[in-house]
Amino acid sequence: MGLEAECTARFDGKVSDGKAHLDSNELHFRGTFRLSISLKDVQSVAAENGQLKVTFQDGVATFNLGAQADKWALKLRYPRSLMDKLGVKPGSRIAVIGVKDKSFWDQLRERTSDVADGRPRRGTDLVFFAAEKKEFLKKLDALQRYLRKDGAIWVVRPKGKPQITERDVMAAGKKAGLVDTKVVAFSETHTAEKLVIPVKRR
Numbered sequence: 001m002g003l004e005a006e007c008t009a010r011f012d013g014k015v016s017d018g019k020a021h022l023d024s025n026e027l028h029f030r031g032t033f034r035l036s037i038s039l040k041d042v043q044s045v046a047a048e049n050g051q052l053k054v055t056f057q058d059g060v061a062t063f064n065l066g067a068q069a070d071k072w073a074l075k076l077r078y079p080r081s082l083m084d085k086l087g088v089k090p091g092s093r094i095a096v097i098g099v100k101d102k103s104f105w106d107q108l109r110e111r112t113s114d115v116a117d118g119r120p121r122r123g124t125d126l127v128f129f130a131a132e133k134k135e136f137l138k139k140l141d142a143l144q145r146y147l148r149k150d151g152a153i154w155v156v157r158p159k160g161k162p163q164i165t166e167r168d169v170m171a172a173g174k175k176a177g178l179v180d181t182k183v184v185a186f187s188e189t190h191t192a193e194k195l196v197i198p199v200k201r202r
Contacts, residue, residue: 003075005068011035011061020063022075024085025185027054035061039079047073083111085184086154086192088126095120095146098130099156101187120146127153128192134164137172140195144178149202153178153195156186169193177201 018031182194
């Protein structure tokens with residue numbers, strides 16, 4: 001989502017100026033007090049007269065966002081699904097290599113039936129490649145050969161682990177002649193980085 005704004009927040013009898021940030025999983029506020037609201041805990045959202053009111057399990061938080069309040073409310077009410085963020089469309093040809101996350105698989109099967117578990121097929125739209133260590137990234141060069149010209153490889157790696165970092169993925173992608181274009185929070189434990197074939201090579 002990536003919305004951010006300077007605002008005044010009210011929660012639990014406290015009032016503070018600060019910065020609010022809305023991503024795909026949480027609404028954060030940083031001021032004289034800090035607040036993080038998981039989107040899965042949001043019970044209701046209302047926007048009126050520039051005020052965004054968010055009701056969640058710990059109470060009600062209000063953010064004075066002015067003209068942006070309606071936009072934030074819409075994003076909170078209708079957050080994009082993981083499949084939307086990853087660009088999986090109905091009928092997409094997908095290959096999944098090593099990704100075991102059950103929630104991902106459930107959502108993927110609801111979106112498309114054209115899924116190879118393991119070795120990709122020619123003309124694949126998206127490859128989801130689990131890389132637990134940077135040594136795994138040596139396979140990127142071979143994997144891109146199965147992609148459509150406008151396809152992509154999503155490298156799914158553990159968050160905050162020294163065995164493989166964002167820098168490792170970017171470096172390996174560059175070595176394979178790929179360009180990194182996007183980062184998505186794949187799950188609570190994993191991050192996904194998108195690598196594509198440069199336009200000049202398509």
